[in-house]
Structure formats: C-alpha cells, structure tokens
Amino acid sequence: MRAILPGPGTGAPVVLGEAPEPEPAADELVLAVEAYSVNRGETLQLAGVLPRPRPDWRPGKDVAGLVLRAAADGTGPAAGTRVVAHPPGYGWAERVAVPTRNAAELPDSVDSVTAAALPLAGITALRLLRAAGPVAGRRVLLTGASGGVGHYVTELAAASGAAVTAVCASRERGTRLPELGAVEVVTSVEDAEGPFDVALESVGGPSLSAALARTAPGGLLVWFGQAGGAPATLDFFEFFKGPAQARIAHFDYTASGPAYGDDLATLVRLVAGGRLHPEIGTVRDWSRTADVIADLRGRRIRGNAVLTVG
Numbered sequence: 001m002r003a004i005l006p007g008p009g010t011g012a013p014v015v016l017g018e019a020p021e022p023e024p025a026a027d028e029l030v031l032a033v034e035a036y037s038v039n040r041g042e043t044l045q046l047a048g049v050l051p052r053p054r055p056d057w058r059p060g061k062d063v064a065g066l067v068l069r070a071a072a073d074g075t076g077p078a079a080g081t082r083v084v085a086h087p088p089g090y091g092w093a094e095r096v097a098v099p100t101r102n103a104a105e106l107p108d109s110v111d112s113v114t115a116a117a118l119p120l121a122g123i124t125a126l127r128l129l130r131a132a133g134p135v136a137g138r139r140v141l142l143t144g145a146s147g148g149v150g151h152y153v154t155e156l157a158a159a160s161g162a163a164v165t166a167v168c169a170s171r172e173r174g175t176r177l178p179e180l181g182a183v184e185v186v187t188s189v190e191d192a193e194g195p196f197d198v199a200l201e202s203v204g205g206p207s208l209s210a211a212l213a214r215t216a217p218g219g220l221l222v223w224f225g226q227a228g229g230a231p232a233t234l235d236f237f238e239f240f241k242g243p244a245q246a247r248i249a250h251f252d253y254t255a256s257g258p259a260y261g262d263d264l265a266t267l268v269r270l271v272a273g274g275r276l277h278p279e280i281g282t283v284r285d286w287s288r289t290a291d292v293i294a295d296l297r298g299r300r301i302r303g304n305a306v307l308t309v310g
C-alpha cells in the first residue's frame with residue numbers, strides 16, 4: 001500500500017512510498033484512512049529532536065476513515081463504520097491498524113476532515129483542563145494559543161467559564177480566538193497583565209519564566225511543551241514578587257492512561273452538538289505532506305493541518 005515514509009537523510013522530511021500492509025493484533029481494527037492531521041510531536045520525531053520508538057516507525061497518530069476489518073476479538077466498531085482514531089503511529093497511509101480502545105464512532109454530521117483534526121490536540125486539551133482543575137470564573141493564561149491545542153483549550157476553557165488570555169505571535173494568528181471565547185489576545189506574554197490563577201505554558205525559553213511571573217500566589221502553571229525549542233531558565237529570586245507558593249506541574253497527555261476512545265467520543269459529541277469548532281488552517285492532498293510540515297515549522301498554519309488520502 002502507499003504510505004508517507006520518513007525522508008532519507010537531510011532532504012525532504014517525508015516521501016510518499018510503499019509500506020507493508022498493517023498486521024492487526026486481535027484487539028485492533030483496520031482502518032481505510034480518509035484524512036489525517038500532522039502534529040508538532042511528529043514533526044519533532046521526523047526532525048530527530050524527539051526519539052522514534054522503532055527503526056521501522058512511520059508517523060500517523062491522528063486519523064479518520066472507514067473500518068475495513070473489525071477487530072478479531074469482537075471489540076469495537078463493525079466493518080463499514082466511520083471512526084476517528086488515535087493509533088500509536090503508522091496512520092499517514094492508505095490503511096492502518098488501530099487498537100479499538102483508541103477509536104470512536106463518527107455520526108454522519110462529522111466529516112472525516114474535521115474528525116482528523118481532533119485526536120492528539122483535542123485529547124491533550126481535555127486532559128490539560130482536567131490537570132488545571134476547575135476554571136469557572138478563573139483567569140487562565142495560555143501561550144502557543146494559535147496552535148492546534150491552543151484553539152481547543154481556548155474554546156473548552158471559555159465554555160467552562162474561564163477568562164482566557166491567549167498569547168500568539170500576531171493578531172492574524174489569533175483571529176479565531178476571541179470568536180472561540182478568549183477575553184483577550186496578546187502578542188507577547190509580557191503584554192499579559194496578571195495575576196492568573198492558571199497558566200498553561202507550551203512555548204518554553206523566556207515564555208515559561210514570564211508566565212510564571214504572572215501566576216497568582218498559590219496558583220498553578222501547567223508546563224506542557226517547548227514549541228520554541230529553547231529550554232527555560234528560572235531565577236528563583238524573581239518569584240518572591242508574585243507567584244509565591246505557586247505550583248509547576250509537568251504535563252504529559254499519555255500519563256492518564258493509554259485508552260483514548262472515551263475522550264475521542266467526548267470530542268466528537270461536542271463537535272456534533274456545535275459546541276467545539278476545530279480550527280483547520282489548511283486541508284491539502286497527502287502528496288503535499290512535506291509542504292505542510294514545513295509550514296507548521298514556519299508557524300504559517302493556524303490550528304490544525306489536515307491531509308486527505310486520495
């Protein structure tokens with residue numbers, strides 16, 4: 001079958017080529033992939049910044065399509081069902097095996113392009129907000145807000161009653177955020193006026209330090225990424241001025257369990273009910289995957305990027 005393969009050497013990050021058919025375990029269905037999205041972690045694995053789990057690794061964690069073959073153990077949806085899924089990889093392909101616990105059925109009202117934008121970014125947003133605790137009536141600072149996770153967090157937190165201050169590189173990158181409920185969009189953390197009860201930080205470098213400085217005494221900073229590439233440096237003495245007794249929580253969306261089907265079903269229900277609006281910055285044919293990766297790295301895509309498998 002055709003699949004997107006990690007590119008050889010230092011050339012294109014990926015190439016369209018041939019890969020073996022999936023060999024499903026008993027608890028895995030086989031999906032005919034109609035659309036997939038690209039997320040930052042996978043671009044980092046392709047670039048060699050994050051490790052690849054296996055030598056034969058291929059990217060592809062966010063997929064939607066049609067079940068070709070149901071799981072042999074009788075769990076999960078039947079053949080012919082449309083689903084959104086979060087396999088451990090290999091999904092940028094015509095077909096992929098997916099553990100049934102990591103799939104959720106799609107109603108007719110949710111198309112595959114929209115659904116493919118949901119898994120990693122949407123599950124992360126749900127789990128981040130659980131890690132943040134109740135946000136109703138609380139001030140939330142969100143960095144990296146123009147990305148896939150950022151748009152979902154903004155809409156979900158605002159719908160829960162949070163006053164979200166969103167940080168992104170430009171007004172244009174933040175266009176959708178007020179429509180999704182952000183009370184304020186600023187173009188640098190320094191422009192955000194604290195204190196914030198909760199800071200959700202994913203840019204790293206000086207952004208983390210600036211976000212912590214704006215966290216309320218006893219508040220919480222959830223540290224979930226380093227999109228800017230640079231590690232953060234913290235000056236202990238800086239933080240007597242404001243965020244005394246604040247907590248920093250490291251966040252990994254996989255830590256609360258490897259089954260993603262329930263969270264995917266929640267996201268699908270919210271989309272179908274008109275309560276969650278994936279921001280899809282680009283939809284292209286999968287032959288353009290390398291261009292999309294370059295655009296994501298160059299911060300030229302707002303929200304999620306979806307590729308359709310022709």
Ligand SMILES: NC(=O)c1ccc[n+]([C@@H]2O[C@H](COP(=O)([O-])OP(=O)(O)OC[C@H]3O[C@@H](n4cnc5c(N)ncnc54)[C@H](OP(=O)(O)O)[C@@H]3O)[C@@H](O)[C@H]2O)c1
Nearest residue numbers: 040144146147148149168169202225226227228252253299
């Ligand atoms: N901990 C976890 O379990 C977990 C799970 C999923 C994602 N993540 C992390 O969470 C972050 C957001 O994920 P995502 O999927 O939403 O990624 P994304 O779509 O690429 O968004 C990242 C955002 O970071 C901002 N950014 C600031 N400086 C940047 C730089 N130098 N290069 C690139 N982007 C920069 C960009 O916004 P502007 O251009 O507007 O500044 C961009 O929209 C990423 O760091 C990702 O690795 C963590």
